[in-house]
Amino acid sequence: MEIENKTVETIPAITIRFAGDSGDGMQLVGTRFTDTSALFGNDLATLPAFPAEIRAPQGTIAGVSSFQVQIADFDILTPGDNPDVLVAMNPAALKAHLHDLAPNGMLILNEDAFEEKNITKAGYKVDPRESGELDGYRVFQVPMEKLTKEALEEFDLPGRAVLRSKNMIALGLISWTFNRPLEDTENWINDKFSKLPDIAKANIKALKTGYNFGITVEAFHHTYVVEKASLPPGEYTNINGNIGLSWGLIAAAKKADLDLFYGSYPITPASDILHELSKHKNFNVITFQAEDEIAAAAASVGASFTGKLAVTGTSGPGLALKSETISLALSAELPLVIVNVQRGGPSTGLPTKPEQSDLMFALYGRHGESPLPVVAAKSPSHAFYAAYEASRLALKYMTPVILLSDNYVATGSEPWNLPDIEELNKLDTNIITKLNTEDGFLPFLRNIDTFARPWALPGTPGLEYRVGGLEKEEGTGNVSYDAANHQYMTDMRAWKISNIANDIDKLEIHGDESADTLVLGWGSTYGGITQAVNRLNEKGVKVASAHFVHLNPFPDNTLEVISKFKQVIIPELNTGQLLKLVREAFLVDARGINKVSGETFTAQELTDKIEEIINE
Amino acid sequence: MSKVPVTYKRTDMQSDQEVKWCPGCGDYTILASVQNFMAEMGISKEKIVFVSGIGCAARFPYYMNTYGVHSIHGRAPAVATGVSVSNPDLSVWVVSGDGDSLSIGGNHLIHALRKNVNIKILMFNNQIYGLTKGQYSPTSEEGKKTKSSPFGSVEMPLNPMSLALGAEASFVARTIDMDRDLTAGILEEAKNHKGSAFVEIYQNCNVFNDKAFEQLTNKETKVANRINLVHGEKTVFGEDGHKAVVIRNGIAQIVDTKDVDESEIYVHNIHEENPSIAFSLSRLSHGPYGPTPLGVFRKVQRDTYTEEVHGQIDMAKEQKGEGELDKLIRSLGTWDVS
Numbered sequence: 020m021e022i023e024n025k026t027v028e029t030i031p032a033i034t035i036r037f038a039g040d041s042g043d044g045m046q047l048v049g050t051r052f053t054d055t056s057a058l059f060g061n062d063l064a065t066l067p068a069f070p071a072e073i074r075a076p077q078g079t080i081a082g083v084s085s086f087q088v089q090i091a092d093f094d095i096l097t098p099g100d101n102p103d104v105l106v107a108m109n110p111a112a113l114k115a116h117l118h119d120l121a122p123n124g125m126l127i128l129n130e131d132a133f134e135e136k137n138i139t140k141a142g143y144k145v146d147p148r149e150s151g152e153l154d155g156y157r158v159f160q161v162p163m164e165k166l167t168k169e170a171l172e173e174f175d176l177p178g179r180a181v182l183r184s185k186n187m188i189a190l191g192l193i194s195w196t197f198n199r200p201l202e203d204t205e206n207w208i209n210d211k212f213s214k215l216p217d218i219a220k221a222n223i224k225a226l227k228t229g230y231n232f233g234i235t236v237e238a239f240h241h242t243y244v245v246e247k248a249s250l251p252p253g254e255y256t257n258i259n260g261n262i263g264l265s266w267g268l269i270a271a272a273k274k275a276d277l278d279l280f281y282g283s284y285p286i287t288p289a290s291d292i293l294h295e296l297s298k299h300k301n302f303n304v305i306t307f308q309a310e311d312e313i314a315a316a317a318a319s320v321g322a323s324f325t326g327k328l329a330v331t332g333t334s335g336p337g338l339a340l341k342s343e344t345i346s347l348a349l350s351a352e353l354p355l356v357i358v359n360v361q362r363g364g365p366s367t368g369l370p371t372k373p374e375q376s377d378l379m380f381a382l383y384g385r386h387g388e389s390p391l392p393v394v395a396a397k398s399p400s401h402a403f404y405a406a407y408e409a410s411r412l413a414l415k416y417m418t419p420v421i422l423l424s425d426n427y428v429a430t431g432s433e434p435w436n437l438p439d440i441e442e443l444n445k446l447d448t449n450i451i452t453k454l455n456t457e458d459g460f461l462p463f464l465r466n467i468d469t470f471a472r473p474w475a476l477p478g479t480p481g482l483e484y485r486v487g488g489l490e491k492e493e494g495t496g497n498v499s500y501d502a503a504n505h506q507y508m509t510d511m512r513a514w515k516i517s518n519i520a521n522d523i524d525k526l527e528i529h530g531d532e533s534a535d536t537l538v539l540g541w542g543s544t545y546g547g548i549t550q551a552v553n554r555l556n557e558k559g560v561k562v563a564s565a566h567f568v569h570l571n572p573f574p575d576n577t578l579e580v581i582s583k584f585k586q587v588i589i590p591e592l593n594t595g596q597l598l599k600l601v602r603e604a605f606l607v608d609a610r611g612i613n614k615v616s617g618e619t620f621t622a623q624e625l626t627d628k629i630e631e632i633i634n635e
Numbered sequence: 636m637s638k639v640p641v642t643y644k645r646t647d648m649q650s651d652q653e654v655k656w657c658p659g660c661g662d663y664t665i666l667a668s669v670q671n672f673m674a675e676m677g678i679s680k681e682k683i684v685f686v687s688g689i690g691c692a693a694r695f696p697y698y699m700n701t702y703g704v705h706s707i708h709g710r711a712p713a714v715a716t717g718v719s720v721s722n723p724d725l726s727v728w729v730v731s732g733d734g735d736s737l738s739i740g741g742n743h744l745i746h747a748l749r750k751n752v753n754i755k756i757l758m759f760n761n762q763i764y765g766l767t768k769g770q771y772s773p774t775s776e777e778g779k780k781t782k783s784s785p786f787g788s789v790e791m792p793l794n795p796m797s798l799a800l801g802a803e804a805s806f807v808a809r810t811i812d813m814d815r816d817l818t819a820g821i822l823e824e825a826k827n828h829k830g831s832a833f834v835e836i837y838q839n840c841n842v843f844n845d846k847a848f849e850q851l852t853n854k855e856t857k858v859a860n861r862i863n864l865v866h867g868e869k870t871v872f873g874e875d876g877h878k879a880v881v882i883r884n885g886i887a888q889i890v891d892t893k894d895v896d897e898s899e900i901y902v903h904n905i906h907e908e909n910p911s912i913a914f915s916l917s918r919l920s921h922g923p924y925g926p927t928p929l930g931v932f933r934k935v936q937r938d939t940y941t942e943e944v945h946g947q948i949d950m951a952k953e954q955k956g957e958g959e960l961d962k963l964i965r966s967l968g969t970w971d972v973s
Contacts, residue, residue: 059970253972256965256968266964282717301954305944314742317710318716321715325718351704477718486705
């Protein structure tokens with residue numbers, strides 16, 4: 020349809036945030052817009068945010084759920100800092116998010132929700148539309164509820180069901196404004212409601228009504244387009260961290276010729292890994308929803324003893340409960356991957372918010388001398404490779420490995436340039452099927468390169484052996500209380516892990532290598548840090564960055580990298596945990612940029628803070 | 636499970652490790668019973684796995700020449716669940732104690748029984764904490780004086796048979812260390828049972844709780860106090876069978892045999908679907924005091940967790956075909972950038 024006076028402006032990137040009640044379907048709208056943009060060929064990154072409560076009281080700030088997406092025609096690393104567009108479905112959503120909206124940003128309000136009752140519930144004394152606080156933004160008021168009711172009059176649906184479709188008005192309108200076709204979402208709706216054709220038709224009608232509202236109302240005749248991104252060639256999919264991590268585990272099992280066992284107890288934000296893996300039983304995946312966190316870990320140890328790629332997944336509080344069982348796996352020298360999708364702590368803390376505050380706990384949260392490898396995912400697509408790497412180390416070195424993700428990686432999404440499955444390295448195991456000495460089987464006779472012990476699986480004749488948490492005699496594995504043996508085994512378990520430093524990717528320098536300042540990071544802050552360094556380099560500020568995937572042991576070139584710089588800055592979503600580790604390990608006077616607000620760093624925030632420190 | 640008949644000598648089932656329980660401990664008798672039974676049970680020893688938690692009984696796997704895991708306190712049923720579901724071909728046995736199973740590991744015990752995981756749980760009940768040198772346990776009698784209860788325990792003890800039946804266990808039995816024949820018979824029944832089996836074994840701790848089961852072992856008293864539960868047989872006990880069990884209003888009661896019509900005497904049926912009578916039998920004594928039932932309380936068939944899990948995997952493979960990574964990573968839709 021040709022629209023008179025329609026102007027289309029091409030822009031390189033846009034950040035849109037959808038905000039509404041947790042029952043308003045904002046996650047869905049965000050995901051649909053994201054998927055359509057991904058299929059169109061934009062680069063993108065997403066940031067969902069939702070309350071811990073399933074349905075907090077309607078209309079209150081506590082109940083606001085939001086979804087932010089940045090789409091761009093270039094390679095982006097974060098879901099954007101301040102949104103350029105805010106869709107607020109009610110006054111509470113406006114109140115919770117207006118402060119983030121960029122100056123002169125586009126503000127789309129569901130005007131039907133701005134009744135006195137809702138305005139008061141949101142904590143406003145005066146209607147914000149009349150108080151002047153929206154000055155400086157481009158405000159568009161849309162009667163979304165009225166439009167929905169009128170559009171769906173022809174369907175015989177109860178009132179509540181009708182209003183549930185108002186998110187489709189918002190999606191339709193945003194699709195118009197950013198020149199996105201509706202077809203993909205129509206197909207999705209038809210598929211989703213294939214058994215409820217009336218609901219499907221009603222939602223599509225609402226979607227089109229929103230789109231047509233844009234066509235009809237002159238205020239929306241200035242539209243925008245973000246062209247395809249010039250990403251490296253390849254086949255892409257849009258992936259979030261929990262799914263990427265799940266697939267990485269499946270791939271690792273397959274490439275090790277093992278079956279995957281996943282023991283877990285439901286916990287936010289790790290549950291989606293359990294859900295995802297439960298779908299893929301045709302990969303011989305066994306998912307075990309345990310009676311508690313301890314049983315989830317203990318059953319995984321049993322599975323590991325029996326020859327599975329055994330994984331147990333959880334979030335912070337659950338890791339605390341698994342601690343004793345991890346020590347058993349460590350002492351028995353059995354492979355085990357422990358996934359910790361970090362959230363705000365301590366205790367129940369902030370279950371739906373990201374934080375990097377379990378790093379020290381991952382490294383040291385066990386009784387006794389109990390070092391183990393720690394690997395961290397740095398982005399949603401990297402979660403695939405991080406899971407693969409954690410599995411590789413566990414199987415090769417017969418050790419538990421902690422894999423850290425966090426809520427930001429787990430729920431955020433980005434395009435993933437799919438790997439060639441054929442080219443993923445095969446994973447070696449220590450499975451043994453024959454006696455390893457002339458005199459019999461020695462379950463703790465180690466591989467001379469890796470120090471790993473052999474993995475004899477029940478069912479293998481002649482290799483029957485017993486293993487447990489009591490100290491073992493080197494070689495025989497028999498219970499031993501011998502003083503020298505305990506010293507030796509303690510040292511051996513430590514050597515085995517520190518030796519891994521030679522078998523992992525080196526720490527790489529990004530940005531200006533001639534700079535005096537290095538920004539060191541780990542985990543989910545990768546996007547923000549890298550973007551900040553890029554921005555500073557573009558401005559002519561000399562700075563470089565390096566990002567740890569392996570937190571224990573550190574890559575063997577870490578000291579060499581750090582020594583190249585006069586100043587080291589470590590941004591983290593905690594009070595300075597990597598900072599302490601780096602200061603202790605490398606005796607460097609590093610500075611921290613720390614934040615524990617339940618939000619990640621924006622790229623701009625890091626840009627400013629890094630520059631400030633450099634200029635001191 | 637392997638059907639190939641394999642027989643061993645008892646010594647084939649013994650590991651090369653020195654057994655380190657206190658001299659006179661009931662565990663020795665149980666170990667001998669189990670080794671004798673395993674030598675002849677017809678399963679190759681590489682397919683047998685013993686899993687234990689912590690406590691005196693938990694050292695058991697070290698003494699068996701099979702695969703074994705000496706795990707952590709209370710968690711053996713969970714570890715064994717992982718073993719069993721990972722390889723349904725294995726014969727998986729848990730050895731535990733009253734503290735390990737009923738105190739720190741209570742949660743894992745009830746869920747393994749509820750899920751009917753194909754594991755056999757042997758719970759040695761000595762009504763005391765032995766390895767930590769003599770504190771009262773969750774099965775110690777009320778008033779029990781120990782180091783941690785110098786004025787007597789104020790806790791109501793658990794009845795392990797009642798607990799297992801309440802947890803939907805499909806196989807529940809009780810034996811006593813000294814009675815090797817009864818133990819052997821129950822081990823055979825447990826082995827043949829599809830699903831989880833819970834076997835309580837009264838075990839004398841001669842150091843910290845000696846003679847706890849004397850009423851059931853002493854020549855003078857055992858006839859009067861042992862109610863032998865035998866499938867298909869009338870439940871009479873005592874000298875010349877002068878006592879009998881009857882079920883009145885669904886509740887098991889002990890009566891003088893001469894006072895009731897023979898037809899009223901309870902004929903034991905281990906296959907009864909409804910667990911109420913088995914539960915009521917478990918309430919005849921609350922510990923080894925006075926007339927106490929021994930034998931199989933319940934043995935009913937239902938689907939096992941182990942089989943069901945693998946059934947779903949087989950079904951998924953039948954419906955979707957063997958998983959392919961190439962397809963998996965493209966399953967959410969893809970686009971090409973050239």
